[in-house]
Amino acid sequence: MAQKAVGINMTLSEKIYQSAGITLPAISTLFALIVAYYIDPYLAFVSTSWVIFGLLGMSLDIVWGRGGLLSLGQTAFYGMGGYFGSIVAINFSATTGNSIIWALPAGAIFGALLAVILGYIIFYARMGALQSTILTYTFTLLLWSVAQPFKLKVGEASIVGDSGLSNIPGIIIGFGEEAESLAPNQALMAVIIIASILYFVTRRLMSSHFGRIIDCIRIDHEKAELLGYDVRKYQLLNFTYAGAIAGLAGTLYALWSNFLSPSIFSIQEAFLPPIYVLVGGLGTLAGPFVGALTIGILSFVLGGTAGGQTTLILGATLILLVLFLKNGILGSLDLLWKRFLPDPNAAARNTNPVKIDGDTLKEILKEAEQQAGPAKSLSTNDLFKKFGGVIPVNKVNRSFIPGKPYSLIGANGAGKSSFLKTCVGMYKPESGSVHLSDLDITHSAVFERVKNGMGVKNQKPQIFGDVSVLDNLWVAAYSRTKQNQQALAVSHKILNMLGLEEQSNVAASALSHGQQQWLDIGMVLCLAPRVIFLDEPAAGMTKEETRELSSLIRILALHTTVVIVEHDMDFVRTLEGDVTVLHQGKVFAEGDIQSLRKDERVLDVYLGRRKHV
Numbered sequence: 300m301a302q303k304a305v306g307i308n309m310t311l312s313e314k315i316y317q318s319a320g321i322t323l324p325a326i327s328t329l330f331a332l333i334v335a336y337y338i339d340p341y342l343a344f345v346s347t348s349w350v351i352f353g354l355l356g357m358s359l360d361i362v363w364g365r366g367g368l369l370s371l372g373q374t375a376f377y378g379m380g381g382y383f384g385s386i387v388a389i390n391f392s393a394t395t396g397n398s399i400i401w402a403l404p405a406g407a408i409f410g411a412l413l414a415v416i417l418g419y420i421i422f423y424a425r426m427g428a429l430q431s432t433i434l435t436y437t438f439t440l441l442l443w444s445v446a447q448p449f450k451l452k453v454g455e456a457s458i459v460g461d462s463g464l465s466n467i468p469g470i471i472i473g474f475g476e477e478a479e480s481l482a483p484n485q486a487l488m489a490v491i492i493i494a495s496i497l498y499f500v501t502r503r504l505m506s507s508h509f510g511r512i513i514d515c516i517r518i519d520h521e522k523a524e525l526l527g528y529d530v531r532k533y534q535l536l537n538f539t540y541a542g543a544i545a546g547l548a549g550t551l552y553a554l555w556s557n558f559l560s561p562s563i564f565s566i567q568e569a570f571l572p573p574i575y576v577l578v579g580g581l582g583t584l585a586g587p588f589v590g591a592l593t594i595g596i597l598s599f600v601l602g603g604t605a606g607g608q609t610t611l612i613l614g615a616t617l618i619l620l621v622l623f624l625k626n627g628i629l630g631s632l633d634l635l636w637k638r639f640l641p642d643p644n645a646a647a648r649n650t651n652p653v654k655i656d657g658d659t660l661k662e663i664l665k666e667a668e669q670q671a672g673p674a675k676s677l678s679t680n681d682l683f684k685k686f687g688g689v690i691p692v693n694k695v696n697r698s699f700i701p702g703k704p705y706s707l708i709g710a711n712g713a714g715k716s717s718f719l720k721t722c723v724g725m726y727k728p729e730s731g732s733v734h735l736s737d738l739d740i741t742h743s744a745v746f747e748r749v750k751n752g753m754g755v756k757n758q759k760p761q762i763f764g765d766v767s768v769l770d771n772l773w774v775a776a777y778s779r780t781k782q783n784q785q786a787l788a789v790s791h792k793i794l795n796m797l798g799l800e801e802q803s804n805v806a807a808s809a810l811s812h813g814q815q816q817w818l819d820i821g822m823v824l825c826l827a828p829r830v831i832f833l834d835e836p837a838a839g840m841t842k843e844e845t846r847e848l849s850s851l852i853r854i855l856a857l858h859t860t861v862v863i864v865e866h867d868m869d870f871v872r873t874l875e876g877d878v879t880v881l882h883q884g885k886v887f888a889e890g891d892i893q894s895l896r897k898d899e900r901v902l903d904v905y906l907g908r909r910k911h912v
């Protein structure tokens with residue numbers, strides 16, 4: 300993921316590596332077309348199915364490798380798309396001849412439609428990974444049992460339960476009198492062309508803004524939401540697109556086999572796409588084609604020699620492949636190739652202490668004000684949150700306005716982070732309200748609050764580890780600007796301010812802990828927030844870095860509302876702001892740090908002394 304923008308200080312080997320993602324598939328397609336032209340017709344017929352299975356595998360790779368959800372529902376979209384596409388093909392080819400022009404889009408649309416329904420349930424109910432996988436699997440099995448007794452006649456097409464749907468026309472690309480099923484070699488070539496078009500379109504999509512955001516959502520969906528992305532919408536779009544590819548692949552399969560039966564929804568079928576993906580390489584998009592081809596060839600060869608033992612031998616081969624090539628065939632080749640490239644993260648070692656340029660920061664903040672409007676206030680009214688018997692936020696009334704930083708302090712478990720998370724929307728309050736200036740945001744989703752001007756940095760640095768430093772900032776800036784050039788300009792400015800230009804192409808995970816904290820703060824600044832929450836931002840920073848952070852926060856507070864959760868009293872003192880002491884979820888004391896430090900009651904709760912509490 301952490302790739303350099305093409306052409307920027309790249310060595311020849313890096314340029315070759317970057318362009319290989321296009322050139323290798325293009326050469327492979329050309330090679331496959333030549334082979335398809337010359338091979339034996341029976342082999343051409345069999346290998347057409349391998350390409351179709353590769354396409355089905357790619358649909359899973361979009362959902363799993365890029366979206367992070369292991370779906371066992373791809374064969375459901377594949378089968379249903381296949382049935383629907385076949386009904387269209389049977390009825391339309393009777394009049395027009397051509398079997399694919401209507402059937403393929405119909406299969407894709409039907410696959411997408413089903414994926415929208417299933418995806419909506421998964422993503423909008425915020426199901427966990429395991430739950431989602433189980434639901435997709437259950438959905439496929441449900442179709443399997445419904446399809447077995449199912450009977451339907453639509454025009455010329457008759458679905459007869461277990462006996463399936465027959466009379467499906469072959470792959471016909473001509474019209475009228477020229478409408479004839481393609482011969483096996485031609486059919487294989489047609490399927491290779493369709494699959495490669497879909498591969499290149501998908502590749503383009505996955506390297507577009509959409510794909511970059513999907514990658515970030517896979518790495519840390521909570522952070523993506525904290526950057527203002529409607530994560531569920533992106534996930535649903537990705538899932539739907541993959542459903543369309545599966546539906547189209549199912550239609551191609553039906554036209555290839557001229558027959559469909561409910562076994563397409565069986566358990567065995569449901570597990571094939573994950574195997575193609577694992578063997579070829581998760582997240583590589585081309586990998587599933589390699590996986591399907593490998594398994595196809597193995598089955599073909601072993602099926603001839605080993606008869607009934609094929610499944611056993613195939614299973615053993617697969618286990619060996621997955622054990623010794625953990626990243627799959629393409630994934631392992633990719634890693635091997637990378638060994639011969641200059642270390643992309645070498646610059647992470649040339650670390651200079653971060654020095655915030657105050658003038659640049661003020662310029663950034665002025666620009667942010669012009670684009671996002673004046674600073675906003677934040678207030679809570681009787682905010683109340685409980686977890687079972689624990690009440691970490693107990694009817695808190697508090698207002699924060701711009702001018703000086705606010706610090707929330709208190710002993711461990713006092714409720715500081717819970718208060719922050721309830722304000723931000725990560726925790727839903729039982730009662731009370733939260734207002735962003737005049738806007739009641741009590742029930743708004745996290746991403747909506749962020750869109751309305753909230754910026755949040757959690758305790759641990761939340762960065763997209765595999766993504767380059769610059770892309771981390773870009774993804775934050777793009778969420779606000781929705782304009783690539785503007786987002787790039789903002790990211791570069793913040794990169795300069797943080798003094799991380801040299802590390803711009805380094806994977807964020809290669810940065811030191813302190814630098815990751817800075818990067819996370821930089822991402823928040825990219826949002827031009829009107830209210831900023833920082834949860835223990837100084838954790839893991841050196842003394843010098845903490846000093847820089849303190850001056851950054853003081854400048855920030857002149858332009859926006861800043862609320863900090865902090866343990867370190869010395870750090871809080873340097874902020875010269877307003878301090879709120881929380882104790883057992885309640886506001887215990889307020890004032891400036893000097894007077895609070897002299898207050899015996901505060902020292903009691905803060906240091907755990909009990910006599911006055």
Ligand SMILES: Nc1ncnc2c1ncn2[C@@H]1O[C@H](COP(=O)(O)OP(=O)(O)OP(=O)(O)O)[C@@H](O)[C@H]1O
Pocket residue numbers: 686689690691709710711712713714715716717718
């Ligand atoms: N998601 C949760 N589920 C259950 N209990 C929680 C949850 N989050 C916080 N709590 C509980 O709420 C109380 C307050 O926790 P919180 O993390 O808000 O305190 P804190 O002041 O931020 O502490 P620290 O300084 O250690 O981070 C604790 O008893 C904690 O166990």
